Amino acid sequence: MPAAPRSLVLHGYHFSVYTRIARLVLVEKGVPYERVEVNPFSPGVPAAYLALHPFGRVPTLVHDGFALYETGAISRYVDRAFAGPSLQPQDPRALARMDQIIGLVDSYGYWPLVRQVFVHGVFRKRTNGEHDPAELARGLVAAAKVLDALEALAAAETFLVGPALSLADLHLGAMIAYFAAAPEGAALLAGRPRLAAWWRQLRERSSLRDTDPGLPVTQA
Ligand SMILES: N[C@@H](CCC(=O)N[C@@H](CS)C(=O)NCC(=O)O)C(=O)O
Structure with a gap:
């Protein structure tokens, strides 16, 4: 209930x-x-x-x-x-894929996509300036493997595990939003056609716009 x-x-x-x-x-x-x-x-x-x-x-x-x-x-x-649209598919395989993508993103994606590429390619450049190009470079190498795995797993439909939005889209979407804010990240994403098309659609949802944290104001 x-x-x-x-x-x-x-x-x-x-x-x-x-x-x-x-x-x-x-x-x-x-x-x-x-x-x-x-x-x-x-x-x-x-x-x-x-x-x-x-x-x-x-x-x-x-x-x-x-x-x-x-x-x-x-x-x-x-x-x-809570009531509202279900964000988890009923089909066991689609649900397993959703769980797999969330697990993959947590275990292998968060660090390179967010803590290496976004933090050293965007966030620290705009804040304290303590960005490390070597960390960015290492993040891009690790991120390429993560994106390749996701490209192979993504369904050939609007969303990652089928025709309906699921928790996997929101989990990965929050990270890709930061990753793609780095020009180097956006370039890697553009090389994965399925993920790139998925992101082009997802980023237009009002939930993505409503929760956009923006970027920190650049320090002089
Ligand atoms: N496994 C945690 C990870 C949460 C997490 O790492 N959050 C970051 C912010 S995005 C944090 O609190 N970092 C603080 C730190 O690393 O000390 C979850 O799924 O909630």
Whole structure:
């Protein structure tokens, strides 16, 4: 029975890709929620937050006192607990593919796509300037393998695992948005026709626009 949220709070960081995944799921489900800003990269993450998330990462969702961390668990919980379009396919193989893509993205994609290519190719250039071209180069090599694997797994349909939007699209979409903000990342993506076409469509969804964190303002 879908729950009606009395209190639904997402603790997260404005620029966090994992926080954006949870936000995308909430927006696509049409579930209203409140946001509490927590920067996990700043020294001194509040003790009250560490009581919710012992590893001090973001996001954490708290629904009527039920606290949940790990983005995969949050997005599956939101999909099951609330009304709105289902974001998980019924077909066992499509569902397995969705889980596989999410696992692949978490295990092999996040670091090169976001923490190496985006952080060293875009974010740090605009903020503290402490970007490392070698880290960017290593990220691009690792990212190429990830994109090749995703290109091979992606369905020949509008979305990654079939004709309907799924959690896999939102999970990967949040990361590709950052990755493609780096010109080197956009060039690698353009070389994978299925993924490139998928991203061209996905980025036009209102949920993507509504959750866009933007880029940090360039420091002089
Ligand atoms: N496995 C976690 C990963 C979350 C994660 O790594 N979040 C990043 C922000 S996008 C974070 O909190 N990083 C802080 C750090 O690395 O210290 C999840 O799925 O929620």
